[in-house]
Amino acid sequence: MTTAAARTDPMPEEDLDVPSVTARHFGLAVVALAMGGFAIGTTEFVTMGLLPQISAGVDVSIPTGGHVISAYAVGVVVGAPVLAFLGARLPRRALLVALMAAFAVGNAVSALATSYEQLMLARFAAGLPHGAYFGVASLVAASLAPPSRKGRAVAQVMLGLSVANVVGVPAATLLGQELGWRSAFWASAVLALATLALLAWFVPSLPGDPAASGRRELAAFKVPQVWLTLLAGAVGFGGMFAVYSYIAPVVTDVAGLGERAVPVFLLSFGLGMVAGTFVAGIMADWSIFRSLIIGGIGMAGTMLAFWVAAPHGWASLPVVFLITLLGSVLVVNLQLRLMDVAGDAQTLGAAMNHASLNIANALGAWLGGLVIAAGWGLRAPALVGLALSLAGVAILLLSAALHVRGRAVLPG
Numbered sequence: 001m002t003t004a005a006a007r008t009d010p011m012p013e014e015d016l017d018v019p020s021v022t023a024r025h026f027g028l029a030v031v032a033l034a035m036g037g038f039a040i041g042t043t044e045f046v047t048m049g050l051l052p053q054i055s056a057g058v059d060v061s062i063p064t065g066g067h068v069i070s071a072y073a074v075g076v077v078v079g080a081p082v083l084a085f086l087g088a089r090l091p092r093r094a095l096l097v098a099l100m101a102a103f104a105v106g107n108a109v110s111a112l113a114t115s116y117e118q119l120m121l122a123r124f125a126a127g128l129p130h131g132a133y134f135g136v137a138s139l140v141a142a143s144l145a146p147p148s149r150k151g152r153a154v155a156q157v158m159l160g161l162s163v164a165n166v167v168g169v170p171a172a173t174l175l176g177q178e179l180g181w182r183s184a185f186w187a188s189a190v191l192a193l194a195t196l197a198l199l200a201w202f203v204p205s206l207p208g209d210p211a212a213s214g215r216r217e218l219a220a221f222k223v224p225q226v227w228l229t230l231l232a233g234a235v236g237f238g239g240m241f242a243v244y245s246y247i248a249p250v251v252t253d254v255a256g257l258g259e260r261a262v263p264v265f266l267l268s269f270g271l272g273m274v275a276g277t278f279v280a281g282i283m284a285d286w287s288i289f290r291s292l293i294i295g296g297i298g299m300a301g302t303m304l305a306f307w308v309a310a311p312h313g314w315a316s317l318p319v320v321f322l323i324t325l326l327g328s329v330l331v332v333n334l335q336l337r338l339m340d341v342a343g344d345a346q347t348l349g350a351a352m353n354h355a356s357l358n359i360a361n362a363l364g365a366w367l368g369g370l371v372i373a374a375g376w377g378l379r380a381p382a383l384v385g386l387a388l389s390l391a392g393v394a395i396l397l398l399s400a401a402l403h404v405r406g407r408a409v410l411p412g
Contacts, residue, residue, distance in 0.1 A: 025202060026144050030156050032198035033137040036100055037160025039195050040130055042168030043107055043188035044072060044361075047123075049173035049266050051248050053181045058116040062249060063369040069245055070365050071120045075106075075127025076358035083132035084351035092140050092206040096199050099129035099136070104192035111185035127358065134158075135351025138335055140206060151288075154339075155281030155332045162277045162328060165270025170263040177259065225341040226349065228399040233334045233356035234363065236296050236392015239303050239385030240327040241364030244269065247320070250378050255313045265320055272321040276328025288333045288340070292396055295329035300389035302326060307382035330392075331357060364388065 047054065047069050055065030087095045106126030113119035138154045145153035168191070176184035221227070243250075247269070248262045255261070283291040302323045309316035335353045342349020367388075368381030 028202040029144060029204060030141055030153065032195070032202040033096075033141055033157045034160030034163075035191075035195045035198050036096070036133055036137060037157060037162075038164045038168055039100070039160075039188060039191035040103065040133065041161035041164025042172050042191060043103075043110075043126065043185065044130070045165055045169045045244070045266070045269075046172040046176065046184045046188070047072065048244050048246075049169060049248055049262055050176040050181045050184060051245070052252075053176060054119075057181055058113075058119055060116050062246075063373045064116075066245055066365045066369045068116075068119055068123050069241075070362040072123040072127040072130075073358035073361035073365070075124040076130040077355045077362070078124075079128030080131025080135065080351040080355035080358075081348060083129065084135055084348045087132060087136070088347040092136055093199060093203045095136055096133065096140070096203065097196055099133045100192050100196045100199065103129045103133070104189045104196070107185045107189040107192060111182040111189065131351045131354035131358065134161075134335075134354045135347060135349075138339065138350050139347065140203065142339070143206065144204075149285070151284030151332075151336055152281035154335055155277050155284065158280075158328070158332050158335070159274065159277045161331075162270065162273035165273045165324070166267060167270070169270060170267045173263045173266055223341060223343065224402060225399060226338065226352075228395060228402070229334060229337050229341060230352060230356040232292070232296075232392045232395040232399065233330070233353060234359035235388055235395060236299070237327065237330055237334075237357050237360035237388075238364035238367070239299055239388040239392075240323055241361045242368040242381040242385040242388065243303065243306060243320075243323060243364075245361075245365040245368050246372065246378060246381055250310055254310050254378050255316060256311075257313060265317060268317050268321045269324045272324030273328045275321075276325035277332060279325065280329040280332035283329060284333050284336050288336050289396070289400065291329055291333040292337065293393060295326045295333065296389055296393035296396060298326040299323065299330070300386050300393070303382050303385035303389060307379050307386070310379050310382065360388075 051062060051065050051069075054068060055062050058065070083099065103126060106122060106128070110119060110122040110126055113122045134157070137157050141153040141157045142150045172184040172187050175187060176182075247265055251257050251262050251265050252259055280291065280295075283294075302319055306316055306319045306323065309319050331353075334356070335350065338349045338353045338356075342352075364381070364385065367384045371380035371384055372378060
């Protein structure tokens, strides 16, 4: 990933072990892969923007409604390893199409849910294909790119998730406010079907891994660095979701702005993700591990800044931009790190990043809801986010220390 001269990390990154494939229409293939990220990002994050409407629609409180966000995240956590495990040997384009078809069905069922319990189950089902899709799409993008640009190729796939927060989430939020929250999930289902068509048309046919086996894929879980990387994502990225999950009531009740300001804040979140994804790709080709440390420390600082700025109306708008910019640096580099340390278990390792990030989603939304329900106020999730971000950095530093100590014992 970096030149020999530039490698001074405690955790040097090797070239990712994926086949080199040349696509005749590389750009269109990446657009198709990123479109899946756009569809997934729209449905995942629009729930935050419509949380008051969804909670009222199924007759629960806002903290209880936050569990709908967690249900989707739990679906990702369950689906990522299971579907990656089952699909490792399947042709990758066919697997991506099947995953996106299942995602479309999950969103349609969400739109049809008539009770809180039904909606929880539907969101869980919609989350199942999420992690496996991003894992397989990242492997496909890396296999299509020149070796020196694999980091940027994976970042381009993640860019769909970021663009969703600039275009898809604000548009779906406005749609949900005008036509009802169910319309946002119908829109996500339509986006999924469009992605399915693009994948079938533009992504070249790529074989699965014929050597994949249950034993080999599960061997990734015997690697301490895999667990530490997953834990760093699950904890460190939870800070962003602690804030993002409750952004709508913070904007209206703490900042004193109207409901129409919520899509503007969501747009700022999205712009931060887009900018961060571009930055992350460049930083990844420089140093994955250092990028993770920079992202984690920066996230902690922005959480504190958000806590200070939230009561001051529009003053917190640039802060949310920085939160997701730094969050994107974490996401892309965690993805690449897992693809590296997982060894031969490429499909499972790549998919597990989004399982980790959605544990962060569930953890952040849950802890944020707890401190709000305890009476600490709607700003309190930012302090939860500060603590989680610092804990994530501590885990990464532990990972580095164990690596260095292991090298001292087992040189080379």
